Amino acid sequence: MTGAGVLTGMSPTVRRVALEPFVRPPEEELPGRATWYASTCRQCPAGCGILVRVINGRARKIEGNPAHPLNRGKLCARGQAGLQVLYNPDRLQNAVRQSGGRGSRQFKPIQWTEAIDQLSSAFKSLGAPSRVAFLGGLMSDHLLTLVSGFLKALGAPPPVLFDLHTALEGRAEATDMARRWFGDSQAQGVPLPLYDIARAQVVFSFGANLLETWMSPVAQGRDYGLMRQGQAGGRGLLVQFEPRLSATAASADEWIPVKPGTEGLIALGLGRIIVEDNLGQVGSHSEHAHLYRNVSVTDVADASGVSVETLRRLANAFAAADHSVAIPGGYLAGLGNGSQTMDAVLALNVLMRRLGREGGVFLPHQVPAEPFASSASVSSFAQVTDLIERLKAGQVDILLIHGCNPLYELPQWTGIAEAIRRVPLVISFSSCVDETAVLADLVLPDHTYLEGWGYQVVSPGADRPAVSGQQPVVRPLYDTRATGDVMLALAARIGGQVAQALPWSDEVAFLEQNSAQLLGTSSGIYDAHTPAGFWSLWRQHGGWWTEKPLRDEPEAIGTPTGPLQVSPAVFAGDAQQHPFHLIPYPSLALSDGRGANLPWLQEMPDPMTTASWNTWVELNPATARSLQVDNNDVVKVVSPYGELQAPVVVYPGIRPDAVAIPIGQGHRDYGRFAQGRGSNPLALLAPPSEQARGSWLPWGATRVRIERTGRKQELARVESLDGAGREKLR
């Protein structure tokens, strides 16, 4: 880059790199003056719009895009840290193969032509197309479309999508829930519901950490601010139901420390009281009375530990408000009775006629063009375990992995490591060496999101149909290659049907063609006369969205005809041997662990414990006293399936019968800032019980015990425990 370089990003010439002397300054570049490029944040699946400040070809700062309907100029901590994804010192600088064999960590550079040769000959000598598998995680929608098209033309099974972040936010389960309630038999997919927090007077959040990592935290955070101080009708009320006081619960007006697994019972109890006492201004509840036929409020109070008086008070508050909404959150999806619980919570909105009402529940309106019609979903966990079984049975010869790190993100009982070892050829597209790349034959690094192309249909979160566009803001730093282009090159080599299905010269041609499908849509913020003009406006705005808000009213056509039921949650581990409920939770900084290689996020204090750089175990003060441990005492956490050691944080906001551990640390690989630091609580997780039938990852359904070790380890905390303040000298 030094001395000469062409900076593009808005201009399609990014595809053709030319060296030019500085006497002819690059287009759009003025020395010392910043150029701003509109793109999309890829640190989580939300798809916030960003503006990147670029000076002399270097990206210097990421801001939220004020025009973007999702985040309106705002950005979260992880979004702000995106520059360190681009400028990470541990990135792979070219395609590599493991010269000492898989797991050796000896990576030798290879030419891209050689890598694609190897890949295409492997595809050509494939016994049957079903012997290919693609495991994807957080992928751009355009790449998912390309990959799906590739696999379909080949006759291979569709990609399996799994990453821990979406598992922790319960995306697959929320999609299932939406399908059960709002879908008809013809609908291929129902989008995730939107909860209108900004205009709600009462918000009941059941384990939704909506101000942290769940779904679209920036949009929800903005809505929260409006709910608090921006409403004409006064300050909204937020009640959080969960066993551990999360940062979201800290912002709530009331935290109900629910006994794990009884969230759904509470929702049923609230509904029963509303029906019984005919609360609210919505007329008769007789239409929905059958849902609560079998509910006894005293039984609910006994099981959940929440008194009948509290339940009555909350039911009255919920029903009395004109605008109230109940949100089924990600934590519910980690429980054995997750889907029943989510149904019970969603039913409160149906009962109070909150569908399609201000401050209630909506469905996003579809983007009016075919390529954007169905937004990327995630696979059910059963599909993930099926894939692992196929790998174990030796039914897969080529495994391609993009945008996820299954070796870190899946519990050991899945046998993922052993399964991957069975596959003759494993390709990782990771931009640095993570745990999974260590087991790969070839690592073909994709561009990072600030160097690459893409788009994402925003779902859920925005009040209107929106596609976030992603474009390079700087020239790729290294000899990396867009995975979309690799797939296209591969398709061309394989020839036949596959080449016909993917005829584009490169992924930009594909994007250009897709964006043009929206040409002539009168509802958009812009239109153009030609596809080229449209494409240029697309890049200028950072995507496409409608001028006016547009949301759909869901119809609860799938409302159960019988009574709602929530069976008792099953927890793995004997209550005597393992007296505590384990609550692993996504770290606000590191999310599911993908932020662990970014130093800004490592040093970012956790909002509740103010700790950074490590893993800790949160214990109620009474529990800590009875175990005779205090802050910084290292304890061993033992489940029937694994154990880990970490220092204690005495945490006033957790039930005495629960322990909480943040997810995100405990990497064996993944660069200098991540590796060899803390522990991964996934090691403790039990396999799904009969109750969950393997359909999802029950990450909140394991019991543990705590053992003292006698060791101490000082956590880096901003909070000073001895009152000495900062700059304490040793």
Next chain:
Amino acid sequence: MAQDVKSSVEAAPRWAMIVDLDRCTGCQACVVACHAENNIPVVNEQQAAYGRWMHWIIVDRYWEGEYPNVKARFTPVMCQQCAQAPCEPVCPVFATYHNREGLNAQVYNRCIGTRFCGNACPYKVRAYNWFEPEFPSPLTEQLNPDVTVRSRGIMEKCTFCIQRIRRAELDAKAQGRQLADGEVQPACVQTCPPSALVFGDLNDPNSQVSQLARSHRSFRLLDELGTDPAVIYLKGGETNVPG
């Protein structure tokens, strides 16, 4: 002539920040945005445990009550830009001084690292570079060219993103117009998802900060010390759990 001087003093803004505690969610976006904007070094686990972290803004968390009636409250704290700043008179080399716009400015190349200012600050918002900052290549590319990278032995703290103030002033001047309210946005204010932070000119009675500062919810940290801070907090809602 005297008239001119008077009007120019009156025309000088008093930059101020509103922190609405009822909106703050403790999400730490401000913390990372500040690191990115102001080239703040990351220390490491051990140094951070010593209390040598360099954040210019932190979100204090206070526990109230006991389980189950427990409540956590967030309070973002950055340099309060005091009008009567305790950090200023103690500096032997005038590295920390008061500028015309009411900002506590820090001149890095005057600082000799006595840390008297850090001692004197009642808000504990000053950070000291105990070591040369490390930006393993190519992390140097992330650095903001508008902001000095401080070296070892230098005291630093929140500047209200003075580089952004200057940039906006210069742009407005070049276009021959007055700065508009809300035109200057420090990195933390710009990114704050719930808009808990608002920045503006307290000398303009119609600015958003002036209007919010008149709220019945407003207070200032350690106001009894007489430091006259330019950061004005708005009290959070009555959020304790009813018995």
